[in-house]
Amino acid sequence: MIQGLRPQLIGLPVLETERLILRAPIVSDWHAFRDYRASARTAFTGGAKEEHEAAEQFASFFGHWVLRGFGRLIAEDRATGAPLGHFGPMQWQDGAQVEMTWSLWTAAAEGRGIATEAARALHEWAFGPLGLTSARAEIHADNAASHAIARRLGGQISPDIQPRWVAQGAVYLFTGTAP
Amino acid sequence: MIAPTLTTARLTLRMPQMADFPHRRDFYASDRSIWEDGPCDALLAWRYFASEVGQWPLMGFGPFSVDETATGAYLGEVGIYQPVGYPEPELGWFVVPAAEGRGIAAEASRAVMIWARKTFGWDHIDNYVDPGNTRSIALALRLGGKTINAPGADPTDMVIRHDLRALA
Incomplete structure (x- = not known):
């Protein structure tokens, strides 16, 4: 990074939920993302890198x-400021149909409904202000937690659509009508 | 932070945009990309392209897309790159096949080096080049670069250094 410059993405959406702030990525997210990407938590999303x-990435x-004017949001813990994971359309x-992605970066963030809270905010933003009318998600067959989120967002499995990169995966379609 | 627009006698250098991607995709689909971690499919080419463009908000520098000013035709990409693992910011270039042999990469590179000197005050900038990439080596030397013994992006890279102190 160049001293004195503050290159950042600006003018971007910020979504607020009870426990989270979802915002565009910032440079200081790097170490948390790197540690996630090197961990076994990536087993369903391409493996450790x-x-x-x-x-x-x-x-x-x-x-x-x-390039697109939209992208992944980073869910930040309101209480601590720690980045907990990425949630966003790509x-x-x-x-090509927009794809929804979500990942919690640490095991410590699991088990509290964080991913669902963030994914709901993502979904409302994507089908609201962002203006999407459809989207998909590709989820590994064994990634039960992620399947549960997709269902909570009203996703329907489309057996006819081949996943692009999660070979042993299911493709969910979303139309913006969460139950 | 996005790229400023730079102009030279024949060229306009500007922030990359999505419409440039097919040129990068075609490059990465061809054997011309063997010195740049290619060939590869469109998906990986998109990852490369987006990560290069992402250097602008991350680092404050990155790739410029190069247009021919007279026609608006896309001719290539020249810029400064420092992904993780690069010891220093690197000067890199790419031109479409139709733009080869016309001094396009050299003209754009001079503009980028002047901009880098003016903006960051750097004394030098390096190219990291595979020893087999004879065209790039020839261009780097034609631009006044000198081969030095320093680490590159890969252990086998040639490092060719450009002295920026006489610029701006």
Whole structure:
């Protein structure tokens, strides 16, 4: 980082929930993301990655915001300020259906309904202010916690749609009508 | 932070945008990318492209897309890159096949080096080049670069250093 410069993404949405603030990624999220990406928690999302690959993915979050005008939000713990995970829409190819992604970065963040709280806020933003009319999520067959979130958001499994990158996965479709 | 717009005799250097991606995708699909971790599929090419563009908000520098001013045609990408693992910011370049042999990368690189000197006050900037990438090595030397013994992005990289002190 260049001394004296404060390059950051600006003018971006901030979503507030009871326990969380969801905001665009910032430079100081890096170490938490790197540790997550190196951990066994990535078993359902491509596996553990070396630091340079994690950095590439982290930088691509920023590039996605710049190029598309939307992207992954980082859920921050209101009480501690710690980044807990990423939640957000991504679209890697023009015209492709937007994909919803979510991941909690540490085991310590689990078991309190954090992911569901963040995913609901994401869903309301994506189908509200952002203006999506449909989206998908690809979820590994064994990732039970993630399947539960997709169902809570009103996602329907579409057996006819092949997953793009989670080979042993199911594709959920969302239309913005959460139960 | 996004890229400023720089102009040279023939070129306009500007912030990359989504419409530039097909050129990068085609490059990464071809054997021309063998010195740049390619070839690879469109999905990985998107990851590379987005992570390069993401350098702007992260680092305050990054890639410029290069347009021919007269026609608006996209000719390539020249910029400054420092992903994790790079010891220093690196000067890098790419041109589409139709733009090869016209001095486009050299002209754009000079503008980027002047901008870097003016903006950051750096004394030098390096290229990290695979020893087999003879075209890039020739260009780096033509731009006045000198081979030095320093670490690059990969252990086998040639490091070619450009002295920026005479600029701006």
